[in-house]
Amino acid sequence: MIHKLLINVASLNWVSQLFAIFVAFITPISSVIHVVMFLLITDMVTSIYYQIKIATINKTGFWNRLMIAFKVVESGKLRKTLEKLFFYVLILFVFFVFDLFILKVAPISETSINTFSITNIATVLICIVEMTSIAANVSNITGNPIFNRIVAIFKRKAEQKMDIDNG
Secondary structure, eight states: OHHHHHHHTTTSSHHHHHHHHHHHHGGHHHHHHHHHHHHHHHHHHHHHHHHHHHHHTTOOHHHHHHHHHHHHHHHHHHHHHHHHHHHHHHHHHHHHHHHHIIIIEEEEOTTTTSSSOOHHHHHHHHHHHHHHHHHHHHHHOOTTTHHHHHHHHHHHHHHHHHHHHHH
């Protein structure tokens, strides 16, 4: 089966071959990439929903609200999400390569989850940023500041931890 796969890849043009090699190389971090994609899409949906809610507060009628909703969903906002996704995946890929070939650590594995890995740290930081943004959007949508309070508590605990480590 591997022999047939190699023959099929060899018959592709060079761009497709490079893409196949890239995809095969990042397969170990595909679960991380899926989590980051899920968080980005969730952040985008909650942000758009909140903007539509704000824009249609004083508007009545289905068609007026629908037209405002279409104006809110701009290609620039979608482009921003796609740019974030591209650069998040790029930075995770770069850190993964660094971990594998410089630190000699296989990140995102059961045996090395407790070892130092730049890929693991970057993943956690990216996820925290996106989850904070989602929590803020949900707080704004629901009008319930509980998520903002949770983020503030988390931030305060993190700052206290940093003070203890530095002092």
